[in-house]
Amino acid sequence: MTIRFGVFVPQFRLGVGEVKARAVAAEQAGFDSFWLMDHLYSPGGRPTDSLESWTLLTALAGATSTMRLGHLVGCAPFRHPALLAKMAATVDHISGGRLDLGLGWGSVEAEFETFGIEVGTRRERAEALDETLEIFRLMCTGEQFDYDGKHFRMRGAYGLPTPVQDRIPVHIGGAGRTLTMPLVARHADWWNCVGHARNRLEELAPLKGDARISVQYAVGFADTAADIPDVTASVARRLPESGWGAPLIGTGDALTEQIALEHRRGVELFVLRFHDFAPPETLERFGREVIAPLQSVLQSRSDQVIV
Template sequence: MQFGVFVPQFRLGVEDMKARAVAADEAGFDSFWLMDHLYSPGGRPTDSLESWTLLTALAGATSTIRLGHLVGCSPLRHPALLAKMAATVDHLSGGRLDLGLGWGSVEDEFERFGVAVGSRRERAEALGETIEIFRLMCTGEPFDYDGKHFRLSGAYGLPVPVQERIPVHIGGGGRTLTMPLVAQHADWWNCVGGARDRLEELATLRGAARISAQYAVGFAEDATDIPEVSAATARRMPESGWGAPLVGTAAELVEQLHAEYRRGVELAVLRFHDFADPATLERFGRDVIAPMRALTVVP
């Protein structure tokens, strides 16, 4: 099982984010994920760093951990610009970019910032075209593209990425709009926390995509801390949006995560109750990731 940590970059400065990315890198996490919004959805106005610019700083501060968004908001950028940004970050990181994408489900964001978008179905269609254009840009060869939402003539992307194929993660749990995109385009399907109770049902619609899933995590040092940690987890990541949290000591989290591995989850992306304090990440790597990797049971 692979492990990622999701750290939404609101109320955290550049050095705070670097410290968390470095700690995750050193602790043995496989990937580090940001949000991609112009603000903090549902929250009060607060500092919120732009995600792609921040990724460049994290690429320079880390050495092995993979970097990406869960998930990138596709309507915010033209697909040719997105492909150019992705190739650049892939070079800056030495081939460590994962491209997370979604069609944009926060309607308030588009209205608030004046981003012209179509209906949900149109945005889903545009995401499919975006991924097709992204793949064409990554070849470095000139191409024409005549889609419903985008038209390009003689376009090309140079330099090509370091990786032969940048993995594409599509996040969501919608049967009608999201899962067909997953089956057609994704290397990974990221099951959002609120859809984990339907994981087995939705997994049949994913095609060949591998499964990742998001979890709210309350990591207690010992049993006496569990009530306080559980309350903080519920307050910061309500079950209505994040699904049932994983809460417990290291041994209990190993058991809970192994159960998710048996369900077919290959990558667990964790959002911690304490905003991924570097000490928590170090302890999780030592006491949870290491024991999990010693387990050899195939799901």
């Protein structure tokens, strides 16, 4: 099983140049993917600058060349599925086939109320996401189609141009047994387990179908052992366990060991949110002290199996 690393940088209180600098640094450090949030504001926070995610993604596509790009996760109720598919195909072309489509049915109900977006109940939003993903795949074929669903109806619809990739990977985020996991099993290439559900990973994994596992982690990356108390306090303040689960905290060696243990649980893609907002120097150091050693060890084990 491979190991991959993504960095999650929610784009509030950051300018375009600051986000681009982080994306470039992440790519150079060996991260495989870069992820944005998809909100109209910073949920639960004070009013602050918050850049629109799809527009920002196009800027990141132009600033990078190898790293995959996406949202964890996109909010499906914000956009009609035909528009979403058109946007995804366009970003896939701009990036040269590097888009991953992260989607969820929208769990921040206060956001819908604040901005007057009619979305229905949670079950209705999950049903609409099911239809959205069906329509997305139909749009990606470039062929005309009719669609008769409970929430969406189309006649002679089609999506051109088709994406660069034969199949844009779909990531579905969440951990609900009733509404989310059935969608993961039907549609997802990746199941993105939210941090607070990580303690139920083994319980939920049998419900994911063929989807691969990615997990979100809060990370406190300490420069030295003496820095760990301050880093721990910063993580507790900025990334509480109620939302992010138990954090990974320590120096490079300690984080390498913690990530190796999580990898043995079946996690293939580690999506990390750093306590210090992931400045370029943190990303470079993480790549050098954690990503490179872990990949070297896994490659060595793979070579031994082949022999």
